[in-house]
Amino acid sequence: MGAGHFCDLSEGFAGGGLSKFYQRSLQRVQDERDTAIEIVAYVRNNWYSKSLFDEAGFQLGRSLNDTIQLGENLDAIFIIRLFATFEGILKEHMQQHHPSFPIRDEVKVSLLIDRVAVSQNARIVTALCNKVHEVRQYRNSLVHPNDRPIDEITFTEGLARLARYVGWLPEPR
Numbered sequence: 001m002g003a004g005h006f007c008d009l010s011e012g013f014a015g016g017g018l019s020k021f022y023q024r025s026l027q028r029v030q031d032e033r034d035t036a037i038e039i040v041a042y043v044r045n046n047w048y049s050k051s052l053f054d055e056a057g058f059q060l061g062r063s064l065n066d067t068i069q070l071g072e073n074l075d076a077i078f079i080i081r082l083f084a085t086f087e088g089i090l091k092e093h094m095q096q097h098h099p100s101f102p103i104r105d106e107v108k109v110s111l112l113i114d115r116v117a118v119s120q121n122a123r124i125v126t127a128l129c130n131k132v133h134e135v136r137q138y139r140n141s142l143v144h145p146n147d148r149p150i151d152e153i154t155f156t157e158g159l160a161r162l163a164r165y166v167g168w169l170p171e172p173r
Contacts, residue, residue, distance in 0.1 A: 033078040040071040
């Protein structure tokens with residue numbers, strides 16, 4: 001964990017169970033991803049079927065290779081979408097449960113993750129904070145590509161890490 005991160009150093013998991021509201025928020029992103037995967041697969045598998053486009057009433061100005069490329073990029077696209085949802089959850093949580101710590105719209109997400117972690121009655125453990133920061137760093141590498149190597153995180157792994165972190169949060173008010 002880099003300098004400035006101040007997640008609690010205790011071990012174990014004391015989260016009170018994933019907030020059902022926040023769980024639905026993350027689940028909606030997974031559902032959107034799964035739907036997109038199915039649609040791209042259908043279009044790819046039926047690309048040469050004249051009825052695919054005739055029935056839809058439009059002409060696609062793209063190639064089959066564009067569709068294949070889209071399918072290959074869906075995990076990255078939805079990691080970005082998932083993390084945006086997660087960031088919104090953290091901001092909402094701080095506004096509702098910790099109003100004495102005002103959160104600006106342009107707050108650095110790394111600071112927000114750490115602030116939420118130390119604001120809970122049972123602080124979120126450092127190891128979990130580190131895993132969430134790895135998802136953040138991977139998301140950043142997708143949004144702002146650079147030459148610095150970073151380990152890929154699948155959508156499923158990113159979702160699991162963020163959901164576990166959210167599991168420490170109480171239901172929204």
